[in-house]
Amino acid sequence: MKKVAVVTAAVLALGLAACSRDDSANNAANETAVENNAEADVNAASDDAAAVADNALNAAENAIENAGNAVENAANSVENATR
Numbered sequence: 001m002k003k004v005a006v007v008t009a010a011v012l013a014l015g016l017a018a019c020s021r022d023d024s025a026n027n028a029a030n031e032t033a034v035e036n037n038a039e040a041d042v043n044a045a046s047d048d049a050a051a052v053a054d055n056a057l058n059a060a061e062n063a064i065e066n067a068g069n070a071v072e073n074a075a076n077s078v079e080n081a082t083r
Helices: 002-019 024-081
Strands: none
């Protein structure tokens, strides 16, 4: 009877060992997905920052051009006033 109990215990232990989950592949896939999503977020933020900087430069260029036009208009007004 003891032999049957020992054999049964051994078979059950092997069965449990065979059924244990190995999540390492799943964990690696999840980690890769997290890294890919993080990289996409960083790239999107970088693209957004570049677009904002480009818009700011365009606005500054427009402001400088408008100031130049205002100076030119003022000079024309002075010239017209002195005629």
